[in-house]
Amino acid sequence: MNSSTEEDYLKAIYKLTPQFPDGVLTSAIAEVLETKASSVTDMLKKLSEKGYINYVKYQGVTLQPIGEEVAIKVIRKHRLWEVFLAEKLDFTWDEIHEIAEQLEHIVSVNLIDRLDKYLGFPKFDPHGDPIPDKNGKFQKIKDVALRDLNVGDVAILVGVREHSKEFLQYLENIKLLLGSKIEVLNKFAFDESVLVKINGKSEIMLSSLLCKNISVTHEKPKK
Amino acid sequence: MNSSTEEDYLKAIYKLTPQFPDGVLTSAIAEVLETKASSVTDMLKKLSEKGYINYVKYQGVTLQPIGEEVAIKVIRKHRLWEVFLAEKLDFTWDEIHEIAEQLEHIVSVNLIDRLDKYLGFPKFDPHGDPIPDKNGKFQKIKDVALRDLNVGDVAILVGVREHSKEFLQYLENIKLLLGSKIEVLNKFAFDESVLVKINGKSEIMLSSLLCKNISVTHEKPKK
DNA sequence: TCAAGTATTTAGACTAGTCTAAACATTTCT
DNA sequence: AGAAATGTTTAGACTAGTCTAAATACTTGA
Numbered sequence: 001m002n003s004s005t006e007e008d009y010l011k012a013i014y015k016l017t018p019q020f021p022d023g024v025l026t027s028a029i030a031e032v033l034e035t036k037a038s039s040v041t042d043m044l045k046k047l048s049e050k051g052y053i054n055y056v057k058y059q060g061v062t063l064q065p066i067g068e069e070v071a072i073k074v075i076r077k078h079r080l081w082e083v084f085l086a087e088k089l090d091f092t093w094d095e096i097h098e099i100a101e102q103l104e105h106i107v108s109v110n111l112i113d114r115l116d117k118y119l120g121f122p123k124f125d126p127h128g129d130p131i132p133d134k135n136g137k138f139q140k141i142k143d144v145a146l147r148d149l150n151v152g153d154v155a156i157l158v159g160v161r162e163h164s165k166e167f168l169q170y171l172e173n174i175k176l177l178l179g180s181k182i183e184v185l186n187k188f189a190f191d192e193s194v195l196v197k198i199n200g201k202s203e204i205m206l207s208s209l210l211c212k213n214i215s216v217t218h219e220k221p222k223k
Numbered sequence: 224m225n226s227s228t229e230e231d232y233l234k235a236i237y238k239l240t241p242q243f244p245d246g247v248l249t250s251a252i253a254e255v256l257e258t259k260a261s262s263v264t265d266m267l268k269k270l271s272e273k274g275y276i277n278y279v280k281y282q283g284v285t286l287q288p289i290g291e292e293v294a295i296k297v298i299r300k301h302r303l304w305e306v307f308l309a310e311k312l313d314f315t316w317d318e319i320h321e322i323a324e325q326l327e328h329i330v331s332v333n334l335i336d337r338l339d340k341y342l343g344f345p346k347f348d349p350h351g352d353p354i355p356d357k358n359g360k361f362q363k364i365k366d367v368a369l370r371d372l373n374v375g376d377v378a379i380l381v382g383v384r385e386h387s388k389e390f391l392q393y394l395e396n397i398k399l400l401l402g403s404k405i406e407v408l409n410k411f412a413f414d415e416s417v418l419v420k421i422n423g424k425s426e427i428m429l430s431s432l433l434c435k436n437i438s439v440t441h442e443k444p445k446k
Numbered sequence: 447t448c449a450a451g452t453a454t455t456t457a458g459a460c461t462a463g464t465c466t467a468a469a470c471a472t473t474t475c476t
Numbered sequence: 477a478g479a480a481a482t483g484t485t486t487a488g489a490c491t492a493g494t495c496t497a498a499a500t501a502c503t504t505g506a
Binding site: 268280 | 485
């Protein structure tokens, strides 16, 4: 059994792995967990002794299969609870994350599979991120940043790459939600802002930073 | 903000208060929390300093209004989650308690009120215990132990006074559930066992211990 | 290649919660 | 009332996790 702190570390390492393929750095973990590097070092030693990770002093850390399994399970729980909060309890995009941060650590053999069934085995969470199934498998969606579309392209919003309250609240405000249709009307090179039409209705100018953090695809993801 | 350990202590004190009206004893708290008396003493000092309880060395402890409020909130959360687990996820009577023990500590201003609404503002949990509303008010049901009925009495099962897995599993097995109709056919003085008919169908002999822990009433509780 | 700068680890201290063993109160029994 | 039994508290130690400050390793760049 792992403590919820251990789970948080494993999840953080898992999420950072794509950016640090040959070893996640201590400082990167410290930053996402909002803690100090020295605390991270302590925990890495512990997780290494327990066999969850491969840790070489000063060289960063990679997950062992068993550690990845734990991380994926936590992510599965997190995302299923997010679906529950959004669909059943009508929480908005920006509210669900921090509640799910707590719910993801609830321990029960059956609970999460029953919840999965109750929700109809959803494949994506409310932010468009894929939900691992019972066996830890999930579909990787081939998405692209809104920034990389060309004028005239039409796409569907399938995910966000940033989960801050401010960002998500802004998207809710302008009604730019999962599944929204986005047409690129114009792109302005000088500040990299993009003029789009949302769901064939409202036109709005999106900043460079915004466009970098919005994932879109030409195909609608299958539910 | 209170830690979940503090919440557990306040809840335990609250539940023990009826048995110890002028001061819950350290040893009683230690027993229900499955911990040592010395640990309890430490925590009582802390809760006392924080103003949640009234603690006099060697004299036991009573709740301050603010402590009672915290306890009732935790109980509200516990019981609402139990309703969710039983009604939405089809968990059985004996499984829901330990999952709810974890869920009761989830912190969110809105979560529990939304859950309450989603469940249709239930007044009783799956064990027949009343659920405090938003303001901490709840109906006290006037129940009586099955043991105290007379031959010929007919009653409805409205609650249980024991929450062990073994006890609850037994009741599930013999289909003696919340709302079951119970007719007292005979009482045997030598071992205080009772012969009953359940829902007008099966006849069964119930032991003294069982009858002590089953709460019944002549009126059906209003949902 | 070696000095300077940056990142990481170690050392030692702190908090929350727990425990055992010893000291101290309270209750009970004669 | 006083001794014995029981219950409670204190003292000191332990674990998990965190922190600051100092020491150490790695990286960069002249």
